[in-house]
Amino acid sequence: IFNWARRFPDINICIAHLMNFSSVFFANLKKYDKENLFTDISPFLGLCQFVDRNRSRFMDKVLELPYKNPLMTLNEIFSEHKNRLLWGSDDPFGRFRVDADFFVDNSLEEELDFLFSINETIRKKIASVNSRNFLNIV
Numbered sequence: 001i002f003n004w005a006r007r008f009p010d011i012n013i014c015i016a017h018l019m020n021f022s023s024v025f026f027a028n029l030k031k032y033d034k035e036n037l038f039t040d041i042s043p044f045l046g047l048c049q050f051v052d053r054n055r056s057r058f059m060d061k062v063l064e065l066p067y068k069n070p071l072m073t074l075n076e077i078f079s080e081h082k083n084r085l086l087w088g089s090d091d092p093f094g095r096f097r098v099d100a101d102f103f104v105d106n107s108l109e110e111e112l113d114f115l116f117s118i119n120e121t122i123r124k125k126i127a128s129v130n131s132r133n134f135l136n137i138v
Contacts, residue, residue, distance in 0.1 A: 002028055005037050012134050014086060015039040018077070021051050021062040030080060038134050039081075041074070041126065042088030045114055046104035048073055053102060070114060078122050086134060087115060087127040 005013050018039050019025035029037065041047075051058065052067035065073045078085060089111040115123060132138070 001025075001037075002032060005032070005034065009034050009036050012036045012038065012136070014134060017042065017047060017090075018044075020047065021065065021067075023061060023063050026063055026077075026081070029084065035083070035133075038084050038086050038130065040086040040088040041077075043090040043104075043106060043111060044074065045070055045106040045110060046090075049104050071117065074118065074122070078126070082122075082125055083130065083133070085126045086130050087123075 001013070001015060005011075013036060015025070015037065016039070018041055029039070048067045048070045051062055055062070055067070063077070065076055067073055089108050115127060118126075
């Protein structure tokens, strides 16, 4: 991803679903010096539930974040990557199996409620400013 993005710096690229909170991805993103890479946070509530439920399986492959508290998780990611995050919902595809006993099933309304619970500055950045930058809309 990073090699391709460097090769084509005029093309904006969105890496889906926060790359499932991959620690390797975010370490590379932190060092990436161009402005053409973004990542969407959709479906954020489900992603947090998925990683929290499977943390022992992922071990050191995901960021060490408080996934039980999505707001704190988002705040921590935003503090490092505020210009690269894009809001999204994935509705109606937010239902997926986490393991044999557990499905994630957050509605668009729940994702929107979460979005509007976020600090206004962060919400405006990820749901407006960054989206406009990604789409090259001034």
